[in-house]
Amino acid sequence: MNPAANPGMLPVATPFFFYLLAGMAIAGGLAVITRRNAVHSALALIVTLLSVAGLYLMLYAPFVAGVQIIVYAGGIMVLFLFVIMLVNVEISSKERQFNRMWPLGLAGACALLALFMSAFAKGKDLFLDPTGKPRWPDPMVKLAEGSNTQQVANLLYGEAGRMGPYTFAFEIASLLLLVAILGAVIMTKKKI
Amino acid sequence: MPNFIMSYLGSTVTPGQAGSQFWALIYVLVIFAGVSLIVVCMNWLERKALAHFQIRLGPMRVGPHGLLQPIADALKLMLKEDIIPTEADQFVFWVAPMIGLIASFTVYIVIPFGPSQAVTDMNIGILFMLGVSSLGALGIIVAGWSSNSHYPLLGALRSSAQTVSYEIAMGMTVISAILMTSMNATGTGTLSMLEIVRAQQQQGIWFIFKFFPLGLIAFVIFAIAMVAETNRAPFDMAEAESELTAGFHTEYSGLRWSLFMLAEYAAMIAISSIGVTLWLGGWMRPFPNLLHAPAWDFIFSLFPGLTFGGLAAIAFIGTARMPSHSFFKIQRIGLALFAALLGFIALLLLVIAVAGRAADTSVAARFSEGIGNVYWFLLKVAIFMYLFIWYRATWPRYRFDQLMQIGWKVMLPISLGVLMLTAIVGVIVS
Numbered sequence: 082m083n084p085a086a087n088p089g090m091l092p093v094a095t096p097f098f099f100y101l102l103a104g105m106a107i108a109g110g111l112a113v114i115t116r117r118n119a120v121h122s123a124l125a126l127i128v129t130l131l132s133v134a135g136l137y138l139m140l141y142a143p144f145v146a147g148v149q150i151i152v153y154a155g156g157i158m159v160l161f162l163f164v165i166m167l168v169n170v171e172i173s174s175k176e177r178q179f180n181r182m183w184p185l186g187l188a189g190a191c192a193l194l195a196l197f198m199s200a201f202a203k204g205k206d207l208f209l210d211p212t213g214k215p216r217w218p219d220p221m222v223k224l225a226e227g228s229n230t231q232q233v234a235n236l237l238y239g240e241a242g243r244m245g246p247y248t249f250a251f252e253i254a255s256l257l258l259l260v261a262i263l264g265a266v267i268m269t270k271k272k273i
Numbered sequence: 274m275p276n277f278i279m280s281y282l283g284s285t286v287t288p289g290q291a292g293s294q295f296w297a298l299i300y301v302l303v304i305f306a307g308v309s310l311i312v313v314c315m316n317w318l319e320r321k322a323l324a325h326f327q328i329r330l331g332p333m334r335v336g337p338h339g340l341l342q343p344i345a346d347a348l349k350l351m352l353k354e355d356i357i358p359t360e361a362d363q364f365v366f367w368v369a370p371m372i373g374l375i376a377s378f379t380v381y382i383v384i385p386f387g388p389s390q391a392v393t394d395m396n397i398g399i400l401f402m403l404g405v406s407s408l409g410a411l412g413i414i415v416a417g418w419s420s421n422s423h424y425p426l427l428g429a430l431r432s433s434a435q436t437v438s439y440e441i442a443m444g445m446t447v448i449s450a451i452l453m454t455s456m457n458a459t460g461t462g463t464l465s466m467l468e469i470v471r472a473q474q475q476q477g478i479w480f481i482f483k484f485f486p487l488g489l490i491a492f493v494i495f496a497i498a499m500v501a502e503t504n505r506a507p508f509d510m511a512e513a514e515s516e517l518t519a520g521f522h523t524e525y526s527g528l529r530w531s532l533f534m535l536a537e538y539a540a541m542i543a544i545s546s547i548g549v550t551l552w553l554g555g556w557m558r559p560f561p562n563l564l565h566a567p568a569w570d571f572i573f574s575l576f577p578g579l580t581f582g583g584l585a586a587i588a589f590i591g592t593a594r595m596p597s598h599s600f601f602k603i604q605r606i607g608l609a610l611f612a613a614l615l616g617f618i619a620l621l622l623l624v625i626a627v628a629g630r631a632a633d634t635s636v637a638a639r640f641s642e643g644i645g646n647v648y649w650f651l652l653k654v655a656i657f658m659y660l661f662i663w664y665r666a667t668w669p670r671y672r673f674d675q676l677m678q679i680g681w682k683v684m685l686p687i688s689l690g691v692l693m694l695t696a697i698v699g700v701i702v703s
Contacts, residue, residue: 120365120418127411147400155407156437162414163433166426230396230464 289393373412387646428520470555588612
């Protein structure tokens with residue numbers, strides 16, 4: 082955003098907030114895997130999810146941020162905690178981990194790091210062609226903060242009677258979720 | 274005066290939209306103080322109203338008619354020893370009340386008390402409110418778990434199951450109201466709280482009466498789910514006194530316990546505001562399109578002053594009816610002073626209303642308009658708050674399986690049906 086366009090208003094997307102939110106997300110993620118107590122891990126995961134929601138806000142995608150809060154932090158984490166509370170945390174926190182999966186995990190993490198590093202090093206070529214022009218039109222202009230929800234709706238459901246580019250994929254995904262829900266109910270209930 | 278203070282004055286949008294951080298901060302402070310004050314008043318009113326429902330007197334000793342009882346209670350709670358059980362999870366026990374409090378106070382930044390009387394307006398307003406208020410359930414769950422005791426854990430389990438179940442029915446009714454906002458020329462709906470009220474203004478109808486009876490059914494389902502969401506009677510399974518001593522906050526005392534109470538009442542006000550915004554026309558006065566003559570504007574602008582005048586009259590009658598024993602002398606003086614204060618506020622509001630009767634852009638007119646907006650919004654919220662007390666006095670507590678049965682087998686199918694019918698009727702009409 083150009084600060085000169087709206088005087089008196091500081092842009093939200095200052096580097097300070099990015100580093101703050103990214104730092105919180107990483108610290109939360111580290112706490113999730115290092116805490117022995119499952120409830121502490123879940124709380125750290127909530128911190129991570131909320132920081133990621135903040136990062137979405139900085140990317141001018143308030144709708145995604147709102148959905149992140151309502152679905153992940155508000156819905157799924159409540160169910161997580163619900164299940165964790167039924168497990169005996171005292172005993173499980175003192176048990177030794179007996180699987181030897183950490184070399185595999187380390188290899189996966191290193192591969193992901195290499196991917197990020199290469200994206201960071203070559204990122205310019207992804208967004209700019211050799212002449213220095215952007216490869217795509219600037220998406221920030223199109224997806225302004227004020228109409229993000231409407232833009233998402235247009236992509237998912239289409240506008241003015243026409244199907245949107247993702248309408249079919251969206252409907253198939255919701256059908257798949259419905260089948261999964263029905264399957265879960267049928268598998269847990271002997272008699273329906 | 275510095276430019277950053279003056280530049281917002283005279284603006285017709287919220288401080289957040291105008292980019293005035295100073296006024297946004299002022300609004301936040303005013304809302305925080307106002308909500309805390311309303312919670313104190315609610316505390317007194319709830320005890321008095323419940324007592325009168327049960328033919329008792331309620332608090333009578335501290336101040337005239339127990340008016341100073343909430344202050345005495347708050348002092349007591351603050352001075353109490355801060356107890357954390359040894360076996361509790363210290364950090365989580367400490368952080369749990371804060372989660373609830375922060376979640377229930379954060380939502381206030383998008384509540385539209387008027388077209389410019391809100392901290393800010395978000396493109397995702399209603400989504401933000403539902404999302405952040407659902408974080409409040411985390412505070413309750415974590416509090417119940419960290420107490421390391423049986424009753425709190427059971428209360429927390431019940432609360433989480435109940436909140437998740439009723440959130441679905443509530444979400445469906447909210448979506449049906451949002452669908453109604455798209456009945457305009459462009460056919461695009463909105464999630465912004467201000468725009469939802471403006472849509473009702475444009476269509477000239479509160480959404481509770483829209484597509485009768487669909488709006489009304491959606492509203493009733495929301496009003497029931499709202500009670501379950503805030504863990505209030507008759508759905509207060511999380512703190513059922515007869516079964517779980519005090520449920521999730523059994524181990525809490527003193528200031529931490531009062532933070533839970535503050536969070537609960539703040540969440541009640543916030544969720545009532547969602548109902549008022551979506552179905553009851555937000556800040557609009559009754560019949561703005563039928564009785565739109567300037568004379569009617571003036572008559573309705575007198576209501577805030579008249580309300581305070583009525584309260585002052587009740588307080589004066591109470592003063593006159595106080596027994597003429599020397600024991601009541603100080604109480605009588607106190608109540609007379611309170612009545613005089615209410616009367617002074619009433620006079621001030623009436624003077625502003627009369628001074629601002631001309632519909633121009635003078636300071637008095639804008640002040641009068643702002644007071645009117647906030648007054649009508651808060652009056653509608655106050656009706657909800659009184660209903661919360663009324664429910665508690667009237668209905669016995671539900672059993673947990675009955676609660677789940679109503680949530681999943683009655684309210685969810687009805688709300689889904691209302692959502693589909695609203696969509697069908699909307700397509701046919703437009």
